[in-house]
Amino acid sequence: MPEQRRPVLLAVDDDDHVLRAVRRDLSRAYQERYRVVASRSPAEAMRILDRLRERREEAALILSDQRMPEMTGIEFLVEAGRRFPGARRVLLTAYADTSVAISAINEVRLDHYLVKPWEPPEERLYPVLDDLLSDWESAHEPPYQGIRLVGHRFAPATHRLRDLLTRYRLPFRFEEAEPGDPAVPEVVLPDGRRLARPGHGEVVAALGLATELSHPHYDVAIVGGGPTGLAASVYASSEGMATLLIEAYVPGGQAGTSSRIENYLGFPSGISGVDLTNRAMAQARRFGVDVLAPVEARRLSRAGRACVLNLSDGKEITAATVLLSPGLSYRGLDAEDAARFEGAGIYYGAALSETESCVGRHVWIVGGANSAGQAALHFSRHACHVTMVVRADSLASGMSAYLVDEIAATGNITVMTNTLVVATGGADRLEHITLRDNRSGELTTREAEHVFVFIGARPRTEWLDDLVRRDAHGFLLTGPDLGPVAGLASWDLPRPPLLLETSVPGVFAAGDVRANSVKRLASGVGEGAMAVSMIHRYHSES
Structure with a gap:
């Protein structure tokens, strides 16, 4: 494992001689699996823990001396536990303070205490730490080390980045951002770099996918x-x-x-x-x-x-x-307020990046050609129900026969023919659509959070x-x-x-x-x- 990604063993002691001994013994036994870090003060150690947390690294074990000038070891370990609840906490103490250590085990859930000196470490140090680290490893879920996308699920800018990463087949984890966060959407790369509100080109370049020209002509x-x-x-x-x-x-x-x-x-x-x-x-x-x-x-x-x-x-x-x-570019949905919800409930094309959001939900497909049929079958495997809104009298007028047959045989797909979407509505995201029956003129409003549109396209030739x-x-x-x-x-x-x-x-x-x-x-x-x-x-x- 790369050095910066190894779980950390943190030792804190204001006595230089003791700190060197702790670091030496920890490194000798555990440096192949862990990164050993030493600090002379609780304040500095807290800053180390905060940096680890910011970089989404892990602390597996924290050892602290009891008698330090800024705060006691028990006070430090309590604060450290709030930052890394799963880390094993060990108190280094003199024989005279063993009663304090025993009380701390019961009162603040200290994992263990070690009496100084611990020579020889093979008998008095390593067996204890081996057990504690074994327990930590068995209970520990390693942090996700891949690409993370932080944003608001129904924000258009977030949708565009989700779609970009999906189309490039780049595995990523989506995390819902706090309301009002000005940095989102944000792409967090495996090496810790953070791209706030990046353009597509910036993401591609940062991931090493950009190509340099190899010919002058x-x-x-x-x-x-x-x-x-x-x-x-x-x-x-x-x-x-x-x-x-x-x-x-x-x-x-x-x-x-x-x-x-x-x-x-x-x-x-x-x-x-x-x-x-x-x-x-x-x-x-x-x-x-x-x-x-x-x-x-x-x-x-x-x-x-x-x-x-x-x-x-x-x-x-x-x-x-x-x-x-x-x-070609997909034609926009000609319905009231539709442009306001693009990327926030209304999507053009299959938008496979939104599949996870549709699990167990009702999905609406607008269109009756092959691309609409393929999307309906895809979402039927994830959504609780799929409704197709088709302007024509039947699917057969614009869709291949094999797709028509598959849709008819799929129990959770409903086809509404002679129907148009004429209006959309909601607050910050799509919440409902209004349908018009072209035969009777009747209008009905239905709840809708996920609408995928396939109603034709226009050529991308304006730039010529x-x-x-x-x-x-x-x-x-x-x-x-x-x-x-x-x-x-x-x-x-x-x-x-x-x-x-x-x-x-x-x-x-x-x-x-x-x-x-x-x-x-x-x-x-x-x-x-x-x-x-x-x-x-x-x-x-x-």
Whole structure:
């Protein structure tokens, strides 16, 4: 165990000769399992104990001399016990004070007393301390040494950090903060560092997950780390291209939030979006892909034949080609006051970080497509009941048949069709929702603490301005969908755009963000691979 994480044996005595002897004997027998600390005064010893408690370290045994100028040993051990109730407390005393020590055992629950001198320690010291430390170890629950997140469960900022750590598959312990604590949310790292109200980039950097750029110029820069971007990065890097993957949040995209994907080829028992994403990330890193996350692409421009990307962290990246696969953003719930409760009862996507909060509760799912069905089945294994609010006449109109059948066979899922959420309400967190029956117009208000929304999405293409042509809904036009390119100022090649090439030569688009694409995981992965072959062709022409 690292030295600073070993439980502490603390000895306190104002007599230097005695203190050296105690420290020597403790170190000789216990230094491999414990950290031996010595102090000449009770005041200093209290400060040591306070620091240990602040750092969430443990004191296993505290030995104190009885006769000290600032306070007696018994008084000190009483105070020490308030800081570390489980620590074993031993009084060092002269023969004349044994009656005081015996009284202390009964009155203040002192664990033992030792009469000075204790030579030889093998007979008069170690047997006593061995028993006490054995008792302490058997009753002791080691403190949690991993990442801790301190915050308010229904605060949006806390939810975002919970989601970030969950998506990165970083085990952490959540601790409810005291009301009014100005430092929360706070991430406490295993080495003791505390990040108060950190941004996502600060957390990623502190955990050593940030990537340094290894190339001054890239063959291909991929914007968006969903399945499409991940597939393209694996294929491009495996074929020798210098590849950069830029993701605004956590690699995986919307697929990464899916609790279970059951219709993806090769996984007959299904796979979670997080697991699939982590496998893809492991492949990408093995082939040498540089990954920047969480970093947003803010602007795309051209410098001759090169593409230039300006990023949210201040970096400027140049690449011979760019693949745009930034994916989609969930559409907001169009209900009164809904924006006020985002991250405080209303969540977009499966929000697997909130699963623990939903155990034994009633969960509401808004939406009727596959992602909503997968979320309903996931939460049905944890919540007491799941209610799906669906605008359509039935689930079959927008959901795969296998999911419809599974939902029908799950006893604690109720489906409300022809229904909309029209209002939300509560104080600091969501407490109730108002539903409208589209057939009768009837309004009903129901208690609701956990609402997960899956009602469509919009492409993340606003940052491209007018450089790349889009359709009326913001989806990127490619290949034949662009129509004649003779009049386009941005097109200067003698050939027409390739199938996945945008209105800017060397800039490609794939996946959900491309106009008229098939919005399915497998097709997105396929387009990512297809885009790489077209990027190869573009390089060969240049």
